[in-house]
Amino acid sequence: MADSRETNAGNSNNKVVGVRRLKEAMAKPASTRIFTVANQKGGVGKTTTTVNIAAALSMGGLRVLVIDLDPQGNASTALGVPHRDIAGIYDVLMGDQPITAVVQKVAGFPSLDCIPSNSSLANAEVNLVSMVARELRLKEALVEISPNYDYIFIDCPPSLGLLTINALAAARELLIPIQTEYYALEGLSQLLETYGIVKKRLNANLDLSTIVLTMFDGRTRLSNDVAANVRSHFPKELIDIPIPRAVRVSEAPSYSQTVMTYDPLSPGAIAYMQVAREIAERGKPKEEANFDSNFDSNVVNINYKRDGEIA
Ligand SMILES: Nc1ncnc2c1ncn2[C@@H]1O[C@H](COP(=O)(O)OP(=O)(O)OP(=O)(O)O)[C@@H](O)[C@H]1O
Numbered sequence: 001m002a003d004s005r006e007t008n009a010g011n012s013n014n015k016v017v018g019v020r021r022l023k024e025a026m027a028k029p030a031s032t033r034i035f036t037v038a039n040q041k042g043g044v045g046k047t048t049t050t051v052n053i054a055a056a057l058s059m060g061g062l063r064v065l066v067i068d069l070d071p072q073g074n075a076s077t078a079l080g081v082p083h084r085d086i087a088g089i090y091d092v093l094m095g096d097q098p099i100t101a102v103v104q105k106v107a108g109f110p111s112l113d114c115i116p117s118n119s120s121l122a123n124a125e126v127n128l129v130s131m132v133a134r135e136l137r138l139k140e141a142l143v144e145i146s147p148n149y150d151y152i153f154i155d156c157p158p159s160l161g162l163l164t165i166n167a168l169a170a171a172r173e174l175l176i177p178i179q180t181e182y183y184a185l186e187g188l189s190q191l192l193e194t195y196g197i198v199k200k201r202l203n204a205n206l207d208l209s210t211i212v213l214t215m216f217d218g219r220t221r222l223s224n225d226v227a228a229n230v231r232s233h234f235p236k237e238l239i240d241i242p243i244p245r246a247v248r249v250s251e252a253p254s255y256s257q258t259v260m261t262y263d264p265l266s267p268g269a270i271a272y273m274q275v276a277r278e279i280a281e282r283g284k285p286k287e288e289a290n291f292d293s294n295f296d297s298n299v300v301n302i303n304y305k306r307d308g309e310i311a
């Protein structure tokens with residue numbers, strides 16, 4: 001397989017999606033890593049982080065699934081996957097479709113799949129209430145397909161309702177994106193409380209393993225203060241490569257793309273690539289941990305200057 005190639009995506013919009021395969025594959029985990037990406041605060045970069053890390057890992061040669069668990073359907077849109085009037089994760093949660101029937105391939109990527117949301121998902125919070133084992137519907141559905149993937153990411157809505165609880169019950173790891181702005185840490189205690197309850201009652205294996213700083217602006221004191229604050233509270237969990245606030249990142253979804261394909265050499269794409277590689281490094285099987293990780297984003301490396309600007 002060529003190191004880099006252009007692919008005609010042939011998706012519904014007939015857009016050409018350029019896909020770059022990395023020269024150096026990313027480390028494969030010993031078993032499937034299932035991440036829930038959650039923060040009940042709206043607009044902090046959950047979806048952006050989900051789709052771009054997923055795309056980057058897929059470009060690194062790993063088999064990746066994104067589950068769009070938000071009725072807004074933003075992850076489905078960003079991955080260019082049809083979702084409005086077709087069966088999606090809602091139908092699986094309700095027991096009306098087998099999970100294998102709703103998996104879609106993401107155009108332009110060799111090993112990236114998506115289970116879309118659809119508008120009915122907005123009814124899920126209400127309709128799940130009366131169901132047996134209502135918190136475990138997603139976990140049970142995932143059993144059948146999780147061995148097919150190295151990574152599964154579940155993109156949550158901005159709430160701590162039954163959908164997010166289902167995601168937390170189904171995952172092994174929790175990834176929290178934190179926007180480096182004022183009030184960034186507000187509400188985090190509520191999320192951590194929910195995490196604790198789920199861990200105690202529903203999913204003892206759940207681990208808050210990863211925190212990603214989003215929309216970082218190294219020129220502002222505020223961004224740097226928030227980063228320092230998060231670092232002091234979560235030194236182990238924090239990935240110390242902040243995602244910069246970058247126009248290309250916010251433009252990509254309107255082209256039904258991730259920034260990894262829309263503009264792979266832009267600062268946002270490079271940062272997400274580095275974060276994905278760091279996640280893969282952290283998750284590689286223990287016996288390999290002694291080898292030199294040779295950390296290399298493979299596209300271009302960026303360095304953050306002391307003041308946080310991209311060097
Ligand atoms: N690094 C970035 N630079 C610039 N804009 C960004 C960046 N990350 C996210 N955005 C923009 O910020 C907005 C919110 O991001 P996103 O949709 O990922 O957040 P979210 O937490 O999933 O939101 P919601 O809570 O509604 O699900 C979007 O318009 C997105 O394009």
Ligand SMILES: [Mg+2]
Pocket residue numbers: 046047048070074155156157
């Ligand atoms: Mg979202």
